[in-house]
Amino acid sequence: MSQLHLKIITPEKLLIDEEVSQVNISTEQGILGILPNHANLMAKLEPGELVIKRGAKTDSIAIGDGFLQIAGNTLSVMTDLATFASDIDERAVEEAKKRAEVALSQTLSDEEYAETFASLEKSLAQLHVKRRHRVR
Secondary structure (H helix, E strand, C coil): CCCCCEEEECCEEEEEEEEEEEEEEEEEEEEEEEECCCCEEEEEEEEEEEEECCEEEEEEECCCCEHHHHHEECCCCCCCCCEEEEHCCCCHHHHCCCCCCCCCCCCCCHHHHHHHHHHHHHHHHHHHHHEEEEEE
């Protein structure tokens, strides 16, 4: 069976560089499902969830802003945040969310507002992924 080569790159490291069977990812246009031999494409990411399927195994990752590129049979995801659901510290993210909400209620410059809003979006994405994939 054909596989898709997935690379997830953050400013800190290459998180994933392996063969997978499917990827679902949040983009500005909505959730995009990517299978092997997908048409070449570039898209802007939105903070949200990236789901990796390797046969019967599934992993979920909270992602931030960034871009994806599909060229040949390789999907490259370049993002400023990529954290596996199991590695998310829900309490710390909840505190970051509260700090961002308080900051947004104050008078901020345009740049401070944009940075704070981006931080809030990333916190919300992480909380969504963590809460969705809690061990029951």
